Amino acid sequence: MNSDPESKPALRTLLRARRRALGTDFRDAAARAAAVHARHLPGWDSARRVALFWANDGELDPVNLLADCRRRHCEVYLPVLADGNHLEFRLWSREETLAPNVLGIPEPGSDSPQCAPAQLDIVVMPLVAWQRDGTRLGMGGGFYDRTFAGVSGPLRVGLAFACQEASALPGDPWDIPLDFVITEAGLTRCNGPGKTSREI
Ligand SMILES: Nc1nc2c(c(=O)[nH]1)N(C=O)[C@@H](CNc1ccc(C(=O)N[C@@H](CCC(=O)O)C(=O)O)cc1)CN2
Numbered sequence: 001m002n003s004d005p006e007s008k009p010a011l012r013t014l015l016r017a018r019r020r021a022l023g024t025d026f027r028d029a030a031a032r033a034a035a036v037h038a039r040h041l042p043g044w045d046s047a048r049r050v051a052l053f054w055a056n057d058g059e060l061d062p063v064n065l066l067a068d069c070r071r072r073h074c075e076v077y078l079p080v081l082a083d084g085n086h087l088e089f090r091l092w093s094r095e096e097t098l099a100p101n102v103l104g105i106p107e108p109g110s111d112s113p114q115c116a117p118a119q120l121d122i123v124v125m126p127l128v129a130w131q132r133d134g135t136r137l138g139m140g141g142g143f144y145d146r147t148f149a150g151v152s153g154p155l156r157v158g159l160a161f162a163c164q165e166a167s168a169l170p171g172d173p174w175d176i177p178l179d180f181v182i183t184e185a186g187l188t189r190c191n192g193p194g195k196t197s198r199e200i
């Protein structure tokens, strides 16, 4: 069954306002703490291709995860809006200049090499709200859900503030569940709808 079509927009308004209200010092500390927790993800140290995102609209910034990837010479990819409301993942090299897309979010250019979603080792996804079982609420474009439908390879990791946790998110059949959620407070292993999660 599909969720009540009213409920996702109302939750987005509430939780986007909540994350935008966080102060700079808290954000900076959260970004550093998140990178420490990320090191406990299975396969983080050996990952060769990791997708991050460019923080927007008050999102928890993956900047310290980026620094860790750069140190390890791991390839970093960013989402690029593509036809059919899909995402492409294009290489964000140290030299690459990013340009804003139609939503104002910086992304690599079309000459930057692509990685097929299934070939990523870890995809770190932005989100508006998360639930312990791995349910993710995004900005509402369905971009990540469309792009990862039927793709089983990469570890799916949500990155968000602890205050973006919700106890009862509306789920839809197309929602792609998260394997882990990283917040400033720790790392949660999500075991799927109806299953218990575990703090790591
Ligand atoms: N940092 C980041 N990058 C991302 C996503 C995301 O959630 N966060 N996306 C996740 O899928 C995709 C883009 N999806 C998005 C959908 C809506 C808006 C947004 O801000 N909409 C504004 C109106 C913007 C405009 O039209 O000018 C709004 O609703 O207020 C942003 C990103 C790909 N890249």
Ligand SMILES: Nc1ncnc2c1ncn2[C@@H]1O[C@H](COP(=O)(O)OP(=O)(O)OP(=O)(O)O)[C@@H](O)[C@H]1O
Pocket: 008, 136, 137, 138, 139, 140, 141, 142, 143, 144, 145, 146, 147, 149, 172, 174, 175
């Ligand atoms: N696999 C899919 N195929 C076709 N349409 C899809 C798919 N996944 C999601 N959609 C469509 O995308 C729209 C937005 O979905 P939803 O509200 O779950 O997005 P979201 O997860 O919040 O956004 P995002 O993934 O971009 O952060 C819905 O109308 C849905 O029909």
